Amino acid sequence: MAIVTNHEAETTEDAVVPSSGDDAALQAKEAAAAATGAQAVKTRRGALATSGSPLVRPPAAAHLSDEQVAELGRELDAIKDDILAKRGASDAAYIRRVIKVQRALEISGRATLLVSRNKGAWVAGTTLLSLAKILENMEIGHNVLHGQWDWMRDPDIHSTTWEWDFVTPARAWQHTHNDLHHRWTNVVGKDNDVGYNLLRMDPAQEWKPFNLGNPVYNAILAPIFEWGIAIYDLELQDYKEGNKSKEALVKDLKALGVKALKQFTKDYAATPAVAMLTGSGKQALYGTLTANAVRNVWAHAVIFCGHFPDGTDTFTEEMVEGETRGDWYVRQMIGSANISGSRFMHLMTGNLSHQIEHHLFPDIPSNRYAEVAPKVQEICRRYGLPYTTGPMWKQVGSTWAKVFKLALPPKKA
Amino acid sequence: MIRLRKLARAASVLTTPLAPEDILSLFNPVFSARQLRGVVTRVVAETADSATIFFRPGRGWKAHQAGQWARIGVELDGVRHWRSYSLSAPAGQDPAITVTDVGAVSGVLVRDTRPGDVLFLAPPQGDFVLPEHPRPLLMLTAGSGITPVMSMVRTLVPHRPDADVVLIHSSRTPEDSIFREELSELADQFPNFKVTHWITGERGRVDFSSPAALDELCPDWRHRAAYACGPEGFLDDAEALWSAEAAVAAATEGSAAGESHQPEGPFAADPINLIIERFTTSLAAGAGHDGGLVTFEASDREVEADGSTPLLDVGEDAGVLMPSGCRMGICHSCLTPLRAGHVRDLRTGEVHGEPGQLIQTCVSAAAGPVNLDI
Numbered sequence: 001m002a003i004v005t006n007h008e009a010e011t012t013e014d015a016v017v018p019s020s021g022d023d024a025a026l027q028a029k030e031a032a033a034a035a036t037g038a039q040a041v042k043t044r045r046g047a048l049a050t051s052g053s054p055l056v057r058p059p060a061a062a063h064l065s066d067e068q069v070a071e072l073g074r075e076l077d078a079i080k081d082d083i084l085a086k087r088g089a090s091d092a093a094y095i096r097r098v099i100k101v102q103r104a105l106e107i108s109g110r111a112t113l114l115v116s117r118n119k120g121a122w123v124a125g126t127t128l129l130s131l132a133k134i135l136e137n138m139e140i141g142h143n144v145l146h147g148q149w150d151w152m153r154d155p156d157i158h159s160t161t162w163e164w165d166f167v168t169p170a171r172a173w174q175h176t177h178n179d180l181h182h183r184w185t186n187v188v189g190k191d192n193d194v195g196y197n198l199l200r201m202d203p204a205q206e207w208k209p210f211n212l213g214n215p216v217y218n219a220i221l222a223p224i225f226e227w228g229i230a231i232y233d234l235e236l237q238d239y240k241e242g243n244k245s246k247e248a249l250v251k252d253l254k255a256l257g258v259k260a261l262k263q264f265t266k267d268y269a270a271t272p273a274v275a276m277l278t279g280s281g282k283q284a285l286y287g288t289l290t291a292n293a294v295r296n297v298w299a300h301a302v303i304f305c306g307h308f309p310d311g312t313d314t315f316t317e318e319m320v321e322g323e324t325r326g327d328w329y330v331r332q333m334i335g336s337a338n339i340s341g342s343r344f345m346h347l348m349t350g351n352l353s354h355q356i357e358h359h360l361f362p363d364i365p366s367n368r369y370a371e372v373a374p375k376v377q378e379i380c381r382r383y384g385l386p387y388t389t390g391p392m393w394k395q396v397g398s399t400w401a402k403v404f405k406l407a408l409p410p411k412k413a
Numbered sequence: 414m415i416r417l418r419k420l421a422r423a424a425s426v427l428t429t430p431l432a433p434e435d436i437l438s439l440f441n442p443v444f445s446a447r448q449l450r451g452v453v454t455r456v457v458a459e460t461a462d463s464a465t466i467f468f469r470p471g472r473g474w475k476a477h478q479a480g481q482w483a484r485i486g487v488e489l490d491g492v493r494h495w496r497s498y499s500l501s502a503p504a505g506q507d508p509a510i511t512v513t514d515v516g517a518v519s520g521v522l523v524r525d526t527r528p529g530d531v532l533f534l535a536p537p538q539g540d541f542v543l544p545e546h547p548r549p550l551l552m553l554t555a556g557s558g559i560t561p562v563m564s565m566v567r568t569l570v571p572h573r574p575d576a577d578v579v580l581i582h583s584s585r586t587p588e589d590s591i592f593r594e595e596l597s598e599l600a601d602q603f604p605n606f607k608v609t610h611w612i613t614g615e616r617g618r619v620d621f622s623s624p625a626a627l628d629e630l631c632p633d634w635r636h637r638a639a640y641a642c643g644p645e646g647f648l649d650d651a652e653a654l655w656s657a658e659a660a661v662a663a664a665t666e667g668s669a670a671g672e673s674h675q676p677e678g679p680f681a682a683d684p685i686n687l688i689i690e691r692f693t694t695s696l697a698a699g700a701g702h703d704g705g706l707v708t709f710e711a712s713d714r715e716v717e718a719d720g721s722t723p724l725l726d727v728g729e730d731a732g733v734l735m736p737s738g739c740r741m742g743i744c745h746s747c748l749t750p751l752r753a754g755h756v757r758d759l760r761t762g763e764v765h766g767e768p769g770q771l772i773q774t775c776v777s778a779a780a781g782p783v784n785l786d787i
Contacts, residue, residue, distance in 0.1 A: 084732075087491070089491040092492075100439060153493040263429070
């Protein structure tokens with residue numbers, strides 16, 4: 001028989017005008033497409049029930065009836081649907097612009113450090129590189145790795161391909177962060193982000209003499225925060241308790257080793273080596289060290305403002321037993337805190353200043369959180385739920401106060 | 414080249430976790446570490462609803478053979494869509510696709526493409542190509558089916574005095590006929606190229622039910638290597654005619670024994686000398702009891718699907734951002750992990766499904782409830 005080489009021209013997604021009288025096949029296809037389009041599409045809201053109630057509702061939401069919580073869930077679903085319907089070319093242009101700016105900052109910062117024997121060049125280069133690293137980790141890396149931009153189907157900006165300028169490998173972080181932390185937000189015993197297995201950040205965590213060092217540990221953690229996260233992502237606690245296999249741990253350690261080596265080579269060997277050509281090797285090394293530390297201190301501050309300031313609640317395992325979609329939303333809102341401030345501040349926090357909105361909808365594009373925030377705040381007001389927000393200095397102060405307070409044993413009643 | 418690659422590896426020490434291409438793309442958009450790209454250099458309107466788009470591809474593109482096609486990625490409202498288009502430029506020249514507006518993606522390409530735009534690309538492929546050695550050719554095309562054949566005509570006719578090409582091209586009206594003027598000019602200029610513009614709006618379709626019509630248009634058609642490209646019905650009819658003629662020839666074998674020729678190139682496996690380029694693939698309908706609830710796990714959508722609609726269409730209609738490519742089961746761009754359930758391969762009717770298996774959603778329909786990891 002004849003050789004048949006197949007190739008496809010176009011499917012019919014909208015009204016079709018056949019290009020010639022012979023294109024009847026296309027019309028038939030169009031009719032078929034119309035038939036499937038007519039079928040009812042139901043939005044499924046994850047595995048959580050739409051009605052019912054948890055064993056215990058958190059105190060801040062105890063005044064709400066099951067029906068009220070279900071209605072609140074529906075209202076928040078509607079907000080998300082609204083954003084998803086609007087999402088499009090302008091959002092795509094936004095993330096591409098941010099990525100461009102970040103890369104321009106990165107290369108100009110690194111280039112300036114090559115002549116950092118000059119003091120002005122050192123300051124400029126270090127500042128540019130710090131800004132680049134912060135933007136890369138916060139507004140780009142964190143959000144891309146959440147899958148906020150997967151809808152563009154661009155393999156260059158996708159949660160499955162992205163790797164970030166941070167020692168912990170993206171895949172390891174996605175597991176502990178996207179899956180564990182975002183699912184179990186602030187549930188003591190399930191969300192290890194409550195204190196990162198290092199600090200005592202909730203009165204419900206048992207006090208041990210080790211906790212006296214709380215403020216010291218936190219102060220040391222801040223400038224090396226990326227290492228804290230990298231070790232945390234290894235899930236050593238799970239390994240010790242037998243919940244993580246040795247093979248899995250070895251695999252993660254190898255991935256971390258490779259990633260850390262690359263990061264070290266870039267910042268602490270290659271960049272200073274090139275700078276040695278102008279006699280700026282040592283200064284360039286100090287520059288990259290400083291930029292990494294600045295980024296670490298900033299990321300630490302922003303992330304601690306997410307769930308630890310006064311006003312945020314933590315939860316017991318009874319409160320998530322039988323949790324409905326609405327209750328899950330409630331927990332995200334009353335377990336998170338926002339930071340108020342300028343547009344530049346929101347950008348530099350990767351829009352984690354809209355932590356409440358981010359926890360409700362972790363995968364909508366970050367540039368949309370500001371638009372969602374007033375609606376969420378209005379819902380909180382209407383349902384009598386706390387909506388915690390404040391300027392950076394206040395939120396940072398509040399978390400540090402908690403770090404100090406919880407270093408001490410609980411007062412005996 | 415080798416030195417360039419070494420340089421790139423050295424540079425990546427400074428750019429990790431980015432690739433050097435990610436930095437270079439700041440200055441030239443064709444650079445990407447993951448995705449072949451091209452920049453549109455020129456857009457030429459052909460008819461009211463078709464246009465030719467010339468582009469300069471980045472590194473990684475391989476030169477096309479006349480008649481081949483390429484997958485082209487286009488962004489519609491921020492979302493990338495992939496479709497396949499035949500290349501109409503002659504072999505050896507910068508690539509160009511000729512697109513007819515028949516849907517959302519082709520519509521945007523025809524109407525909104527401007528020089529400087531970036532197209533996403535996959536290297537050219539396809540076996541609908543010229544024979545390796547010269548021989549008389551007959552081209553049968555209809556509608557936008559002229560596109561790959563145009564590349565062949567442009568490659569062959571002006572450069573090969575020994576070429577012998579007859580083209581019969583069907584279109585609804587003269588205005589709808591892509592490349593009409595250029596084809597007529599080539600026919601005027603080169604005596605070895607003959608064109609018949611068959612206007613279906615005036616004369617109805619070319620009748621392939623008996624050899625009579627072809628006998629009149631091209632008396633020696635049986636001795637030519639034939640290429641056909643156009644809509645499904647057109648190709649089925651042509652194929653039936655050639656098969657019938659092959660049967661007649663086999664029956665009267667012996668009288669024409671002296672005329673044996675050696676098939677070569679794309680015709681090697683083809684005793685009846687007809688090569689067909691289809692724009693769609695015919696899919697079998699599922700059995701009556703097939704179909705079921707399709708759940709898109711990560712997208713939180715579920716939809717009741719029948720047993721004959723590809724899961725790709727089901728997903729897209731439900732608003733799920735499905736990966737897609739050729740839409741006919743050949744390119745594997747649409748692979749999606751199956752979490753649970755069974756699917757029917759619409760090409761073969763085979764029912765299969767292992768948890769974790771990658772499913773070609775464009776040619777698979779639900780056979781009972783299906784859960785997909787997307």
